[in-house]
Amino acid sequence: MSKPYVVGIDIGGTNTVFGIVDARGHVVAADSVKTKKHVDFDDYINDLHEGLSRLIKANDAEDQIQGIGIGAPNANYYTGEIINPPNLPWGPIIPLAEKVSKAFGGIPVAITNDANAAAVGEMTYGAARGMKDFIMITLGTGVGSGIVINGQLVYGSDGFAGELGHVIMKRNNGRVCGCGRTGCLEAYCSATGVARTAREFLEIRNEPSLLRNLDIEDITSKDVYDAAMAGDRLAKDIFTFTGTILGEAFADMVAFSSPQAIVLFGGLAKSGELLLKPLKETFEKSVMPVFAGKTKILISELKESDAAVLGASALGWEARYRYEAPRAEKIDEVAE
């Protein structure tokens, strides 16, 4: 039998990256199409179909694709739909699994949100290999999470479980969050949150800082990182502030599911000890005594460029959604 493959697709607001992945987690080949430029969803699907078909053909893999796994913001594993995505233009409900399965002649398709896909990738190929209980926290523009319990992703009753970026960390005078509420973890510990902290600290504190050389409205978490690495006290304090809140949040997460590890992924996770030192110190100080010393705080072992595609592809092996062409359509196809 020829070698089996799966396809992983990572749909971001700007680009859609896809790859052919073998059973050992090697990305055999990858390519991408622009997400943003397609105002019409069917145009986007056509473009994706064309690009992916070309890649499959170029790798002589036409008969070897077992399934397609897709990671996308607000994707619902149960329904196969994307619901109210903030950064995609195709309407409130997008029947993603159906359209992709249909485009590829009924191949099984599974979709989930990007943080869940990253968790599956980490469990299958990364820092959480062999773990049955862990939590993936993605520190990007927002804060996302994928929760694994008993070796299974937690989808909850509606497919939307695992919104740990939106537990409340400040119940009074909390920052406004993109979700419409105030005080969410994401408002403090995302890349955007770090930039907001920088603006706050620069306003309420008087000490000199390298960050004062920048236009305050344009400061990014990367600027804060660079300043901290250059020894800037205020920039270091911003990371301490961020790590402290994450450590407190993690202590509550452990009270819920007592995971073996919490794995950090995404841009901010690469800040090293600047973030990890205050995070771990606060976590160990905050966690309930019965859990002390049990939960590891780990950094993702997957290359960021690969992780999303790998994680999504891992879902492909067990994908069950399969588009069934109506009878008339099938006859048409035969007639062609």
Next chain:
Amino acid sequence: MSKPYVVGIDIGGTNTVFGIVDARGHVVAADSVKTKKHVDFDDYINDLHEGLSRLIKANDAEDQIQGIGIGAPNANYYTGEIINPPNLPWGPIIPLAEKVSKAFGGIPVAITNDANAAAVGEMTYGAARGMKDFIMITLGTGVGSGIVINGQLVYGSDGFAGELGHVIMKRNNGRVCGCGRTGCLEAYCSATGVARTAREFLEIRNEPSLLRNLDIEDITSKDVYDAAMAGDRLAKDIFTFTGTILGEAFADMVAFSSPQAIVLFGGLAKSGELLLKPLKETFEKSVMPVFAGKTKILISELKESDAAVLGASALGWEARYRYEAPRAEKIDEVAE
């Protein structure tokens, strides 16, 4: 074949209640022994064995017991041990499953903590029948929880998951909690927490209240309930305060596992609208928009006297721990 039964045992600090339960969840017969009076664990096991054997014999069920399920504070499902129980005198590590299985000739035994047992009871026979995703919150002397995801109890990596009474609700100037930290949900929303709130309110507020007729140190949550039912403003405010914190906590729990329902159990859960109204109002106001209107807040449908035994007994059907007598001991038994 004769009718199969299981035994459910609920170990409390004062009493140990046990019952014979049939496959439909009827408690066929029940009895109890004192927990407290046994300083020695083996004496306690002997007494329990004697009492339970008598009950089994009186019901002609000697050959029909399929397994024994036990709910006990700090019981670990994985190891079969009770670890550091605050209200039991038998040492830091108590090999409960082994001792009970041994006493009953190697019958399968499963143990879990009391809140988990209540969750299994509710799922099998109560308000959570047919649900695969729900959270049980027990509002008693403390606040306990049993979390069900995908139809399974969440035990976590170490068997101690589900300590939702110990998520932090006040990060600054929080009340000291029995766990050694400050600001835990339990410090506010347990029966003890309600009594603490009463003492605080009576000290910082000046208005008249029926509660001022009582010795402030002896006030219980029941006193607060009675005063509130008699129309006492301050007592009603205590329930509003308590329900508000629960509602905020539940919103965070939903962000984790998106359950179909949160089921309330225990003394305080019987406070009716006094507690439920502020709880539900705050919950709906606090929950992330994507989850709005999805999660039901329910009251346990099990009689408190039955629930613990029923829940524990449900574990008995799938109990796997089985004491294997060493060979020499087996020969001795035959020799007897």
